[in-house]
Amino acid sequence: MNFVFISPNYPENYWLFCRGLKKYGATVLAIVDTPYDSLKDELKANIDECYVVSSFNDYEQMVKAVGYFTFKYGKIDWIESNNEAWLTLDAKLRDDFNVKTGFDFKTINEYQSKSAMKKYYAKANIPTARYTLVDSLENALNFAHEVGYPLVLKPDHGVGASFTYTINSDEDLNTYYKQTLDQQMILEEYVDGEVFTLDGVCDQNGDIRYINSLEYVGNCMDSVLYQQSIGAYTAFSIKDEYKNVVQETIHAFQLKNRFFHCEFFRLNKAKKGLGKKGAIIGLEVNFRPPGGFAPDLMNYAGSIDVYEIWAKVLLTQDGYFDLKERKSSGFAGRRDSINYKYTVEEIETMYKKNLIETKYLPPAYAATMGNCTIIARFDTLKEREDFYRDALAIAE
Numbered sequence: 001m002n003f004v005f006i007s008p009n010y011p012e013n014y015w016l017f018c019r020g021l022k023k024y025g026a027t028v029l030a031i032v033d034t035p036y037d038s039l040k041d042e043l044k045a046n047i048d049e050c051y052v053v054s055s056f057n058d059y060e061q062m063v064k065a066v067g068y069f070t071f072k073y074g075k076i077d078w079i080e081s082n083n084e085a086w087l088t089l090d091a092k093l094r095d096d097f098n099v100k101t102g103f104d105f106k107t108i109n110e111y112q113s114k115s116a117m118k119k120y121y122a123k124a125n126i127p128t129a130r131y132t133l134v135d136s137l138e139n140a141l142n143f144a145h146e147v148g149y150p151l152v153l154k155p156d157h158g159v160g161a162s163f164t165y166t167i168n169s170d171e172d173l174n175t176y177y178k179q180t181l182d183q184q185m186i187l188e189e190y191v192d193g194e195v196f197t198l199d200g201v202c203d204q205n206g207d208i209r210y211i212n213s214l215e216y217v218g219n220c221m222d223s224v225l226y227q228q229s230i231g232a233y234t235a236f237s238i239k240d241e242y243k244n245v246v247q248e249t250i251h252a253f254q255l256k257n258r259f260f261h262c263e264f265f266r267l268n269k270a271k272k273g274l275g276k277k278g279a280i281i282g283l284e285v286n287f288r289p290p291g292g293f294a295p296d297l298m299n300y301a302g303s304i305d306v307y308e309i310w311a312k313v314l315l316t317q318d319g320y321f322d323l324k325e326r327k328s329s330g331f332a333g334r335r336d337s338i339n340y341k342y343t344v345e346e347i348e349t350m351y352k353k354n355l356i357e358t359k360y361l362p363p364a365y366a367a368t369m370g371n372c373t374i375i376a377r378f379d380t381l382k383e384r385e386d387f388y389r390d391a392l393a394i395a396e
Helices: 012-023 059-073 084-096 105-111 114-123 137-147 170-179 220-226 240-253 294-302 306-316 344-350 363-369 381-391
Strands: 002-006 027-032 049-052 078-080 131-133 151-155 165-167 185-189 193-202 208-217 230-234 258-267 280-286 328-334 355-360 372-378
Touching (some): 002 084, 012 027, 084 105, 105 114, 114 131, 114 280, 137 170, 151 170, 208 306, 240 258, 240 280, 294 306, 344 381
Antiparallel strands (some): 151 165, 151 185, 193 208, 230 328, 258 280
């Protein structure tokens, strides 16, 4: 089983996917864009060979890399990165090397469109916010007057909260329309709801073998746009209703043999056309693990290894991991620009029993997760509530 893994060195925890693949018998062939000598020893120990390119954006080099592996090891069975930045690259290479174990380029390109996702949610009978693709200011204004403010304007293709704006008036819409003329934007009705995720691994039939849920502290969009504090934690348990919703979502999108990261709204109050208070609204499907160290949070909460679970399901189609009991683990993301009530050291002392580690993040992660993230595990709801109250408290 020849498995080409793209960028197993970044994020740095992705070498663990290679360890899982090796455990279940794959020949692991890595493509990296940094010098071989700079790689972690743990990564080197869990790959069979490494091909270095100067840039993943140089497609000719990527073709040469996979071509070399094909010549030396034979037919390639898998090409994956598990990284949003390279999903289309993965798909192009699959097309060119006739690898059928993942999405082709046409499919992944459609699935990365927020507007195109709507029809798949409809297939799963999951409501979504009304929208229009912005092709002119006139049409955008017509939609705004029909639906009413506030609205959300964001790129139709895009990750995270970058270039996402809350629109409260015709004036706002006119301003941000002019600022985003170089992108295809989607304009959606505003949904008053809490964002949560349902993440996991599905098998070759699209059946979920492992599932987790992340809840957020604070607003992700506001955190990025206004550099506010942020946090997220894994749920102690997952309702059967939620499991059914995400399973229907997975089948509608025809996900197979991969990690998934599905985002939903939970309505704070009833809204005509969407549902009653607490109703689940489709937001976005990502065809990869949740970002950053979120997979590690799953491990801390369940005393499991999701990197290994992913590899085991893909390579053996064996194992169900429906955890009946789990703890909750999460992070509190703090900004250098905010004066907090307690220092990091004080929080570490106050919650020594819960503390896993404190990370100071590079700029690429800090924008969304904070400059400093304090990671902890909780046995009870009260422990978790107390931790976030103190870790993110602002000085008076």
